[in-house]
Amino acid sequence: MHRTDLIAIGELAARTGVAVSAIRFYEAKGLVEALRTGGGQRRFLRADIRRVSFILIAQQLGLSLEEIAAELARLPAGRTPNGADWTRISTGLRARIDAQIAALQRTRELLGNCIGCGCLSLKKCGLYNRDDKAAQRGAGPRYVLGDRSGEIAEVG
Amino acid sequence: MHRTDLIAIGELAARTGVAVSAIRFYEAKGLVEALRTGGGQRRFLRADIRRVSFILIAQQLGLSLEEIAAELARLPAGRTPNGADWTRISTGLRARIDAQIAALQRTRELLGNCIGCGCLSLKKCGLYNRDDKAAQRGAGPRYVLGDRSGEIAEVG
DNA sequence: ATGAAAGCTCAAGTCAGGTTGAGATCAAGG
DNA sequence: CCTTGATCTCAACCTGACTTGAGCTTTCAT
Numbered sequence: 001m002h003r004t005d006l007i008a009i010g011e012l013a014a015r016t017g018v019a020v021s022a023i024r025f026y027e028a029k030g031l032v033e034a035l036r037t038g039g040g041q042r043r044f045l046r047a048d049i050r051r052v053s054f055i056l057i058a059q060q061l062g063l064s065l066e067e068i069a070a071e072l073a074r075l076p077a078g079r080t081p082n083g084a085d086w087t088r089i090s091t092g093l094r095a096r097i098d099a100q101i102a103a104l105q106r107t108r109e110l111l112g113n114c115i116g117c118g119c120l121s122l123k124k125c126g127l128y129n130r131d132d133k134a135a136q137r138g139a140g141p142r143y144v145l146g147d148r149s150g151e152i153a154e155v156g
Numbered sequence: 157m158h159r160t161d162l163i164a165i166g167e168l169a170a171r172t173g174v175a176v177s178a179i180r181f182y183e184a185k186g187l188v189e190a191l192r193t194g195g196g197q198r199r200f201l202r203a204d205i206r207r208v209s210f211i212l213i214a215q216q217l218g219l220s221l222e223e224i225a226a227e228l229a230r231l232p233a234g235r236t237p238n239g240a241d242w243t244r245i246s247t248g249l250r251a252r253i254d255a256q257i258a259a260l261q262r263t264r265e266l267l268g269n270c271i272g273c274g275c276l277s278l279k280k281c282g283l284y285n286r287d288d289k290a291a292q293r294g295a296g297p298r299y300v301l302g303d304r305s306g307e308i309a310e311v312g
Numbered sequence: 313a314t315g316a317a318a319g320c321t322c323a324a325g326t327c328a329g330g331t332t333g334a335g336a337t338c339a340a341g342g
Numbered sequence: 343c344c345t346t347g348a349t350c351t352c353a354a355c356c357t358g359a360c361t362t363g364a365g366c367t368t369t370c371a372t
Contacts, residue, residue, distance in 0.1 A: 008339095010348060020349085021331055029329095039338045041349055060263070065329070090267050097264045101257055107213070108253045111246050164369095166318060176319085177361055185359095195368045197319055221359070 006035065006043040016052040023052065031055055031069050047080045054086070061096055162191065162199040172208040179208070187211055187225050203236045210242070217252055 013020045026032050027042070032051055034042035051072065058068045074089050075081045169176045182188050183198070188207055190198035207228065214224045227245050231237045 008348075019331075022329085024350095025330060037338080039349085040351095041338065057263070057267070059329095094264060094267055097260050097267070101260050101264075104253050104257050104260070107216070108250060108257075111213070111250060111253070164318075175361075178359080180320090181360060193368080195319085196321095197368065215359095 005046055007046060007048075009034075009042045009044065012044045012048060012052065015049045016056065018052060018056065026052070026055065026065070029065050029069060031065060031072060045080065050081075050086070054090075058093060061093060061100070063096075161202055163202060163204075165190075165198045165200065168200045168204060168208065171205045172212065174208060174212070182208070182211065182221070185221050185225060187221060187228060201236065206237075206242070210246075214249060217249060217256070219252075 007015075009020050009023055013023055016023075023032065024042075027034055032044070032048055032055075034044055037043055054072070055065075055068055058071065059065075063071070071089050071092060075085050163171075165176050165179055169179055172179075179188065180198075183190055188200070188204055188211075190200055193199055210228070211221075211224055214227065215221075219227070227248060230245050231241050
């Protein structure tokens with residue numbers, strides 16, 4: 001319907017709420033692609049609004065940009081993704097959400113059992129067991145948390 | 157019971173699973189305190205194992221070290237915290253967990269409604285409404301997400 | 313008494329996810 | 343045509359949470 005199917009970076013930014021600089025950054029990371037005008041300016045497809053929105057949602061769920069790129073790579077190449085395509089990849093997110101909820105519920109219980117009772121014996125409780133990895137959010141420097149493998153805290 | 161109520165940094169590290177360097181870092185940030193031997197080495201109380209464990213749990217829940225320091229500051233000064241003390245401050249965490257679970261559940265539903273149906277009109281759905289702030293984890297550079305205030309994505 | 317293991321300090325580096333600034337160019341309304 | 347606002351590139355900087363390395367000292371089991 002609209003005649004301008006291509007939008008400038010500023011409009012994409014305004015529509016999604018992310019900064020122009022962030023969109024350029026995402027492009028550099030391969031999360032979005034842009035056409036160029038004769039003068040070298042970026043032009044995005046309207047469909048990229050949804051793509052960027054997906055990035056935002058996935059980020060809130062704790063995926064790193066690299067992981068998000070991997071998800072987005074599953075969208076069809078060459079054609080604009082349709083509803084079914086989005087449904088498919090958002091299903092993966094749903095699994096992640098469920099895992100996170102489960103992990104939080106477990107943490108919630110254990111907080112009552114362990115800290116509450118005063119033992120806080122994490123090893124015994126399993127607050128830090130490997131399966132808790134699902135609960136790990138926040139990329140980057142916290143990778144230490146991810147390296148945790150065996151023997152954890154046990155109060156004295 | 158134990159005669160050695162003071163432990164070296166290496167033991168604290170081993171007991172909690174965090175790196176020695178991280179413990180020094182936490183001390184620098186005021187999250188833990190250490191006594192010193194005549195020769196200048198740190199000696200921690202056994203109770204600090206629990207303190208560090210608390211830091212880890214709180215971190216998993218998305219609190220920044222600064223926020224964690226604020227929580228820990230509510231523990232009694234001068235005496236070793238008892239079970240009731242820990243229960244009190246872990247109650248704050250529980251509220252946070254509940255908020256996070258609620259936010260995730262909302263996101264889960266909306267994922268079905270919005271991405272599933274193919275609209276992904278975030279403004280309409282409210283996937284990015286301000287109350288979603290509770291869902292924000294990961295400190296640092298993502299503060300952009302936190303600055304989001306009004307008009308967000310609407311596919312066009 | 314001694315030597316390896318563990319600790320100390322301080323400065324600098326790392327990584328993710330961006331932001332900021334300079335200086336130059338493009339696009340569009342009047 | 344011209345000006346104004348949007349965009350461009352590239353390099354540098356930022357924050358949070360640590361790690362790494364150098365050079366030196368303390369502990370403690372033998």
